[in-house]
Amino acid sequence: MMKLTLFYAAGASPMAAHILLEELGLPYQLEKVNLDNKTWSQGNYNLLNPKSYVPALKVDDQPLLTECAVILEFIGNQSKFMPQYATPAYWKQRAWLNYIATELHKNFISPFRPGNWLPNTTDSKQLVWTRVQPRLAFVEHQLAASGPYLLGDTFSVADSYLFVMTNWMKRLGYNFVSLPQLEKFDSLMRQRAAVQRVFQQEGAPHSLVDGE
Numbered sequence: 001m002m003k004l005t006l007f008y009a010a011g012a013s014p015m016a017a018h019i020l021l022e023e024l025g026l027p028y029q030l031e032k033v034n035l036d037n038k039t040w041s042q043g044n045y046n047l048l049n050p051k052s053y054v055p056a057l058k059v060d061d062q063p064l065l066t067e068c069a070v071i072l073e074f075i076g077n078q079s080k081f082m083p084q085y086a087t088p089a090y091w092k093q094r095a096w097l098n099y100i101a102t103e104l105h106k107n108f109i110s111p112f113r114p115g116n117w118l119p120n121t122t123d124s125k126q127l128v129w130t131r132v133q134p135r136l137a138f139v140e141h142q143l144a145a146s147g148p149y150l151l152g153d154t155f156s157v158a159d160s161y162l163f164v165m166t167n168w169m170k171r172l173g174y175n176f177v178s179l180p181q182l183e184k185f186d187s188l189m190r191q192r193a194a195v196q197r198v199f200q201q202e203g204a205p206h207s208l209v210d211g212e
């Protein structure tokens with residue numbers, strides 16, 4: 001049996017991988033990273049991951065896996081939950097993972113804070129909203145046409161990543177007024193037992209205030 005260790009910070013993007021591990025029932029260990037001083041239980045996190053951010057996934061003695069979308073694809077592959085390589089379903093899933101990573105996740109990051117952090121001031125929250133809102137509107141349109149999940153009726157790999165985005169929307173106080181399908185998606189995800197276990201395990205989200 002493969003040994004999987006997920007490096008995470010509460011409420012941050014590794015939650016997507018955490019949800020997927022729980023959904024698929026794979027055995028794994030969690031290692032919490034203190035993002036303020038970049039330490040973990042064994043010392044300097046930057047020595048382990050020079051990218052200096054989470055998520056990271058250690059698989060046995062293999063080189064560390066990084067990048068949310070890649071980690072999700074890797075986990076999905078472990079239980080054949082990721083569609084078979086090079087089929088239309090595979091490309092669709094890849095396109096969603098890439099879209100969420102580059103159009104949503106990255107645009108949720110404040111350009112005013114060094115590193116990858118959510119916005120923490122009124123102005124930066126407003127700027128981030130002007131960037132993510134049109135991209136979320138695209139997802140809304142897709143969910144209205146063929147939801148309630150990204151690939152239709154059933155939960156798939158990219159849904160765990162999209163949920164991190166809707167969870168951040170709530171955290172940042174953005175409203176769902178023009179995004180009812182996303183709101184429905186968010187509440188469907190919250191009802192899933194795996195998601196509830198993840199919230200319980202991670203606890204209160206990492207502070208948006210530097211060094212707190």
Ligand SMILES: N[C@@H](CCC(=O)N[C@@H](CS)C(=O)NCC(=O)O)C(=O)O
Nearest residue numbers: 012013035053054055067068115116
């Ligand atoms: N490109 C990376 C970005 C990961 C990322 O944004 N991580 C954030 C948490 S959501 C982080 O660790 N920020 C702390 C820092 O950059 O110092 C990915 O897709 O995995």
